[in-house]
Amino acid sequence: MRGTRSIPWFANHVIFFAFRWLAWGVTVLVLLYGGRAAAYAPLLAVTALVNIAGTIFARQYTRLAQRNPLALGADILYTVLVIAWSGGWSSPFVFYAYSSLVLPGLLDGVRGWVMSSLSFVSMAAMLLWATDQPPAAELAEDGWLPLALVLVVPLMVGFALPWLIETVRQMLANRRDTRAARLPPPRLERPVGGEPPRFAADARAAARNRERWLNDAPLAMQITKTRTTEQSVEELRRVIFTPLAPADADLGTALDLLAARFGQHTGTPARVTLLGRTRLLNPLHRDLLVRLAREALLNVQQHAHAGSAVLTLRYDAHSVALMIQDDGVGLLDGTHERPGLHALRAMQYRLSEFGGRLDVFETEGGGVTVRATMPLE
Template sequence: MERVWLNRAMHVGFFLLLAASASRLLFRHGLNQESIRNVSLAAGLGVVYAAGVVFWRRLGHRGRLAWLVVVLLLWLVLVELAPSFSWCAIPLFFVCLRLLSPPLTIVAATVLTVAVIVAQIYLADSFDPSQVLAPVAVAAMTVVIFWELRRAGILEERERLSREIHDTIAQGLTSQRMLLQAADRAWESDPGRARSYLRQAMAQAGDNLEEARRFVRDLGPADLAGRSLPDALKAISDDFRQEGVEYPLDPKTQAVLLRVAQGALANAREHAHADRVVVTLSYLEGEVTLDVFDDGVGFDQAVPGPGRGYGLRGMRDRLAEVGGSLVVESVPGEGTAVAARIPS
C-alpha cells in the first residue's frame, strides 16, 4: 500500500537537500564558471525530478523506471562534479526502494552508498573510518525502515480488505443465499413469491457488486452516497430511531457507524434469529452513539461461538481508527445490545 505522506516527505526532502547543496556550493566557491555549471546541472536535475513527480501516474511502471535511471545518472554526474550534492542520496534511496525489485534495490543502494562514500572522502581533509561506516549505516537503516513500512502497509491493507469483504460481500452473499433458498421452497406452491425472492436476490447481487467496486477504490459505503447517515440507517433497518439534533460528522465517522450497524444487523439476522432489532443513533454533546438491540437468543460472552468473533473484532478495529469504542452486552435468551461511541 502506498504511504502518500512518506512519498511527499521524501520529495520535499529531495528538493530541500538539492537547494542546500547548491547554496553550500555557491557559499564556498562563489560565482564562477564551474559553480554556475554545477548549479545549472542541479537545476536540470530538479526539473527532471519534478516532472516525474507531476506526471507519475501517466508515466506507468516502465516510464517511472526510465525516469529513475535518468535521475540517478544526472545525480551521479553532479556528485562527481560537486560532491556536496551527495546529500540527496537518502530521498533517492527511497525512490529506488519504491520502484525497484529487491535485487535491483540492493544494486542501486550499493551504487548510491559508494558515491556518497567517495564524495565524503573527497570533501574531508583527511580520511577516517566514519566516512565509510556512516553512509553504510544510513543506507542499511533506510532500507530496513522502508521495507518494514511496506510490510506494515500490506498488512494494513489486507486487514481493511478483509473487514470490507466480511461486512459487504460475505453478508450480501449470505442474504442472497437465504433469498434463493426461500425462492426454492416457494417455487412449486407460490411462483409469484418465488419470483419476488429472485428479484430481491438479483438486487442484492447488484448492491454487492457496487460495494465491491467502492471498497477496492477505498471509497465510502454506497449507502452513504448522496444521503445522510440517518437516511442510510433507515434504509437498512426496520426500526430506526434518532435522538438529538443531527450535526455534521466526518465522512470516516459516518462510514464506520454504518458498517458497525450493518455488522450488528447481520449478526442479529444470522446468529440471534431475532424477531425485532432496534437501531438508535444519538447525537450528543461531544459524542455520537449508535445502539443496536435485538431480542434474539443472545449468547454467553465468556464462550466464543462460531461466526461472532471476527465480526465484533472488526467493529472494534473500525471504531478504534476514529477514536471510538464498542460495548457488547448479551445474556442467553435475553437478546444482545451493541453500543458504539465516537467522540464528535
C-alpha cells in the first residue's frame, strides 16, 4: 500500500496568515477602487509590516497561542485598534480584522470561536464608544450595515470559517486514505544477477548504488562501516531517548523537541506539522506516540538514507494520527516485517493494546511513512 504525503499548506499557521494576507489584499483593492489608497497608506504600511513579521514567525506564534491564549487576545486587540484607527464602524479594514478570529477557532473549536468572537465584539464596541463613535450615532448616519459588520458578522465568521476548514481537512484525509487503499502494490523488479527484489524508484537509485559499492568493498572496510554505523546509531539513541522536559508537555511540544534533537545530531532536517485542533490526550497515549516517533526517527537514520523527515500530527474529532515520513530509499524488500525493524513490530502490538493501529508503507515518489492512529478518550 502506498500513501500520499501530508498537506503542510493546510496547517493552522499557514491558514491563519494566508487569510490575513488575503484580507489585506482585498482591502487594498477596495481602497484603490474607491480612490482612497493614499489616505490609508500609513495604515496599509503598518499592517503589511505586521503581516510580514507574523509570516516569518507564524509557526512560533501558533505554538505560543496554543500555550497562552493571551496571545490570541492581543491579536484581537490589534485588529480592533486597526478598525478604530481606520474609521470606526465604517472602516474598510473590517474584513482584515476578521483574520484574528481564524486561529482561535482552529485551535480550540467552539470554545475558541465563542471566546474570540465575543471578545472581538465587546472590545470593538467599548473602544469605538470611548472614541466618541457610539452605535446610535452610527445607526443614524450610515444605517445598520456598519453595525452588523462589527457586532454581528464576526460571530458568524468566527464559527463558519474554522468549521469549513475542518470539514475540508476531513474530506481531504478521507480521500487520501481511500486512494491509498485502492492503489495497487508497488511494482517489483529483479535486477540481473539474481539479487533479491527491490522497489523500482528513481529517487532511490543513488542510495542503492552506494549500498552495493559498500557491500562489494573489502571485508576490513565493511567491518569499519558496520562499527561506525553502530556507534552513530547508539549515540543517536542516547540523544533522542533523553527525557523530554517538561515531562507533562503536550504531544506537539514533545515532537518539536524531538525533531530538533534529531536534526542537530544527524544534520538531517526534521520538521513538525500540526493539523486540526489540539486535544487533550491520555498520558499513556502521549508517551506511546512519542516512543513511536523516536523509534521511527532511529530507523530513518539507520536505514532510510534520507535527506529530510516530516512529522505530521493530526487531530480529528475522535482520533489522533501521527505520521513520520522520510524521502529515503523506501522498503527495499517491500515490508517492515524484517530484521532490523523489530522495534516497529513491537510498537504495532503495543498500539493495538490501546485500540490503536500502526501502518508502515512506502510513500508514492519514494520514502517510507509510519502512521499511528489512536482513539481519543
